[in-house]
Amino acid sequence: MWRSEDENGGETMTKKEVLSIVNTNNIEMIRFVYIDNEGVIRSYISTAEALEGDLDSGHPFAIAMPFFSVLDDLTPETRFGCVGEILGIPDLDSFRILPYVSDSAMMICDFVNKDDRSPSNLCSRTLLKNFLSTLGYEVKTAFENEFYFLKRDESGRLIPFDDSLCFATKGMNEQHDIVLDIIHALRNQGLTVEKYYPEYGRGQVEIVYRYDDALQSADNQVRFRETCRAVALKHGIVASFMPKPFPHLAGSGAHMHFSLWQKGINLFYDPASEKGLSEFGRHFIGGILSHLKALCAFTAPTVNSYKRLLPHNWASAYTCWGYDNREAAVRVITGMKGSEEKSFNIEYKPADAAGNPYLAILAVLAAGMDGVNHRIEPGDAVAGDPHDLPDGEKRQRGIERLPESLGEAAGALAADPFFTELLNNVFIEEYLAMKRFAWTTYIQHVSGWEIEKYAETF
16 A cells, blocks of 8 residues: 555645555554665565654664665775764655565665754765755656576576576466566555566566556566565565576666756757757767766666676676667667657666666756756767677777776766865765775675686696
């Protein structure tokens, strides 16, 4: 049970209403959820008895928690340690009864400073809200998630749930009960699923839910990941959003779609221009491309992400754009005939679901708006696979390889002052420390491949 703002005539959910729903539906446990800046969804639970007080007070967290590493540890360079707290304050409008666990609900939290309850500059959700408030546009966004259903073999190793081919009905039959339960659970939380199909990798699926306003879209991405994982668990399997779980199978992306509207007009669309792309849209693309290498640190945020961003994989590997070009980092989707303006949008491809959706939307949107504000031209569209262009032509057109590692992406972010100004010095320094910690920890690991190849050779 939930209620959107539209259904409430623009008003927000009240504390009294939340308590009433909890009482009426015999809810025992309420999760106060947040997603940290590393992309890990975390929470604490308030009981029904304690909820009334917790709705006002929130929950105190160590000030280090927004930048707690995916390795579940503090980064060595962090300025945050054992002293200091922030509060997680639940957004009442985000209240949802959870259909995949009994007698439970959840709310998504914003972080505020404990002393004066002012918004925290460490909170990605707050930073996105603040940026959206400065725009005179309606921002519509969507995530297009690919992920794997996995099971364990007799040795306990994770393997694909099935061996279905791409789009094959065999996979639909094998995955049917799981996917149907996911669709029902998402619908019960207000998400409208529009498409589903087995994807290119064995056991890989894509479930597409409807676009929404930018903040709601990020909230929905948190709900989507939680729901898919929880429903799969009830079926005894794993739903994994890891970008590249198998070296020989397709990677999993979370392609991001954007359109900006003003007074009912899609600002990316101009029917009088080439293939419908407006000047506003061209400059938006120009801004993304000018910051693209740094953007990867937010949208391809793990060491594993860069094993997906390879040429000839329809994942994007170069700083270029194109019309309906699945190898371009920015794809202009020219829309469906008869509803061109409504469906015309810009897709950002070098993104996966392992990151923080608030940061991903904020970073890409702000980069695009930098292009609009400074009239940055994106160059000519690429009509084919950019990897196949001669090196000289790529250099002439300014087409470069995307970062090939998290370390390289972190270096690009450190070198781009735009994001320090967008976020703040503390946020960027802590974010970079977290990414460098992940990278240096990874490169110190000796893999089985290295041992096999080198141990007896040298």
